[in-house]
Amino acid sequence: MPSLRDLNLRHLDAVATAARLGSISAASQAMNLSQPALTQAVAKVETVLGHRLLDRQPGGVVVTEAGRLMTGRIEHALAYVAQGGRSVRRGARLPPLPNVERRITLGQLLALMAVDHAGSFALAARHTGLSEPAVHRAARDLEQLLEVALLARQGRTVQPTAAAIRLLRFARLAHAELESGFDELAALHSEGAGRITVGVMPLARAILLPQALARFARLYPVASVDVVEGPYIEVLSALREGAIDVVVGAMRDPLPVADVVQEPLFDDDPVIVGRKGHPLLGEPGFVFQRLLDFPWVIAAPGAPVRRRWEQMFQEQALEPPRPRIECGSVMVVRGLMLEDDWLTLMSRDQFLLEDRAGLLSEIAGAGSSLRRQIGMTTRQDWRPTQLQHEFLSIFRSTCAEWTSGKAMDGQPFRYA
Template sequence: MAKHPQLNLRHLEAIVTAGRLGSISSASEAIHLSQPALTQAIGRVEAQLGHLLFDRQPSGVTSTEAGRLLTARIERALAYVARGGQAVRRGARLPPLPHIERRITAGQLRALISVDQAGSFALASRRAGLSEPALHRACRDLEQLLSVPLLVRQGRTVQPTAAAVILLRFARLAQAEMEAGFDELEALRSEGAGRVTVGTMPLARAILLPQALARFARAYPMASVNVVEGPYVELLARLREGEMDLLIGAMRNPPPVKDIAQEPLFIDDPVIVGRAGHPLLAEPGFPFSRLLDFPWVIPATGAPVRYRWEEMFKDHGLEPPRLRIECGSVLVVRGLMLEDDWLTLMSRDQFLFERRAGLLKEIAGAGPSLRRQIGLTVRDDWRPTQLQTAFVDNFRTVCVEWTSGKAMDSEPFRYA
């Protein structure tokens, strides 16, 4: 079920039960597995992981540090599998299945995830290295277990049903828990080893994230950080499915979903930006209505900055001008403004280098109504590894230093 060892869910449950009861014989009775089979299962997992999970004594077994770390992740992963399976049953108005996490197999979940990602059994077969009949059988068995259809054909593709979408989310969260567990075991071998996956929006990746990444890389040379860029909706979906650990950028108020937690780090004040030599720079104290005389480039409807841009004009009793170009790419916007007298809204940090190079200038402040909170967004039940916690602490420190130490390049602008 994970990118590392592909462990059997039944074997994982055996590890949790043995650790909780402190006895192989008691665990075998609890999960209805023979003692030799249970002993063999635990030994197989230890061999796959390269870690002893239990200290064996005549009186029973006690978990090693590796065992304690992995057990905590297994419990969370199995809970996600159970929640996903029962949610699918509940959505179909079917009664819950007792111990559903014991009935669903890791192979079935891997097959469903593979087909969902590939969009067809043929492509999933090539990518996963499994035969098409094996994938078909695993998905069909899972459908029969849950008594709910999970995949439907649409032309040449295979698409997940609404029930499958629910199950896939919890399956991926279970996968993320096991990946975190494997990282924690790796850190026992090599201090500071592990991975962090960060989603980022434009403001954070301009200045703050590069500083945090550089500092973190120096402090944790064995760590790996994956930075994912994209629109908020896409990043949020990946965060909620466990594909990312945290999201950095402008916060949403109220939060769009209930299963996330947001931590504000600082307030950002967007400003009106144009090229060096823009006509408005020669008109100190110009009236706000002059902003209607120039073309604007702003993200499309739905983006927070678009809403704030529209509110900025409405606060002055004006209708926002017609947008000839809608664009959320900072790189494209910067390039466009260098070509003509375009205006846009940006954080001062987003065009810091162009400002220092004398290419772009702050035309005017945008007003207090456009202020936005920048912060961290995580899943509300996220349990970070030590490395992930260190990354978050590092980013907090960078934010504090940046906001307390940076100097503003211009005096506050007041409209005539």
């Protein structure tokens, strides 16, 4: 797999420019480079990537399939770098730098990302394999170029300034775009090669995501899938920076940011759950008020499940009881409920996993008004690879089968 450290943004720009103009001579004029220099730049990129990107012919250059895939990624990566540079300068009320994406280097961006991740120049140097002076120099050169402070010492650590935080987002998006290009090139050699990173929120997709992952793994045995679990704000932030490709879980209304899109897949019905043999299971009928007589474990205020839990009681004209324990960990909740007559509110597909294990039982449905839409969230400008397209397709079909199955089963609620 190629490494970004071995590439040069200006060389990548040379490839994209020559491909767009269809001529080495026209590209050299556009970039103010000699033809030999531009030819050498293209050759260096092709050597690093291990693919011929441009075929030289008497009438100009013709883009190969590898070149078509890669130049699109290069152009988007350069656009991100340009956007980041403009954002930093605009935030400091400085005039824009012409062709800022040709002035910034990949080494500078990688150094800034490494320092931000490590919190110090020494650790950043260790992680990148560069010397500490080299990392320091790259970061400071970037500051001088943009004429804006990017890193500030706070005690023993080095922290990004507000300007750096803006730039880092676009740097990471450029990084992700080029990495996607590498994956597409790898797929030319080995069908199904590549990767996808899926963000998932706690309590979300206990059944469907594993099913989709299993199907995907069988169809694409050489593909790599990373599943990252975390709170919504964390996975959303990673999605917007390109570290995560798609987020699976409950949809938000309204969306907290404008640069992502949601695709609904199915409705999820929360259920009231207790241990096997819970006293409520032995009572004839179901009296909602009896839920007040047992201890509850539920997520902390602000969590979507907590809001639905409170709504459930309010719709019955009852004040929600004070939760004895607030917790969002599935493992802790399960262990606690097995010890006594605790109750909780759980996603139906999460409950099905517990039901299969013979540990917990459904006390009652929570009511149709508490249904929530489950879907996928992606960046508005995300350009998925073919492999990532295939994963989304598999996940959609898995959800469609689940929805169809629920419609046939009916799954009536035990109270209205």
